[in-house]
Amino acid sequence: MVNQIRYERSLIVLPDQIVEDWLAHSFEQLATEHFEYLCSLQPEIVLLGTGATLRFPHPSLTGVLINQRIGVEVMDTSAACRTYNILTAEGRRVAAALVI
Numbered sequence: 204m205v206n207q208i209r210y211e212r213s214l215i216v217l218p219d220q221i222v223e224d225w226l227a228h229s230f231e232q233l234a235t236e237h238f239e240y241l242c243s244l245q246p247e248i249v250l251l252g253t254g255a256t257l258r259f260p261h262p263s264l265t266g267v268l269i270n271q272r273i274g275v276e277v278m279d280t281s282a283a284c285r286t287y288n289i290l291t292a293e294g295r296r297v298a299a300a301l302v303i
Contacts, residue, residue, distance in 0.1 A: 216299040217244060218291050230302050233260050237300075238267045246298035248274035248290065252283030254302050 205216055213229075215222035222244075227237040230253050241249050249268055251260070257279045268275045278286065280301050287299040 210301075211303060213300075213302045215241070215244070216287060216301065217246065218296065225300065227300070227302055230254055230258055230260075233264055233302075235264055235267060238264055241298060241300055242267060242271045242273060244298055245296070246273060247296040248276065248298070250283040250286050250290075250297060250299045251275060251277045252280030252299060252301040253277060254280055257282075 204210070205214075205221060210223070212223070213225045213227045215225045225237070225240070227233050251265075253260075257277065259277050265275050265277075276283075276286070280303070283299050283301060287297055290297040
């Protein structure tokens, strides 16, 4: 849930917007285009929530973020949500890319 709204599809949460139609419908479908889209949002750091369990995407996928000097942390979706709240409270420009 984000702001009392339950989401059942993958989304991106930023301090000033929610992208409800992030086309990464599952971890297995993650592609370079999904990470390029994250770059276009200009976050300082991306928290990639990989669902109920922690799974690491291939480095070729996250490389686009690293090349743009955008930090990336991979964790399960629950941990990504908790970490997002902490970093946002610190005033950081963070994007939580959550695979549901």
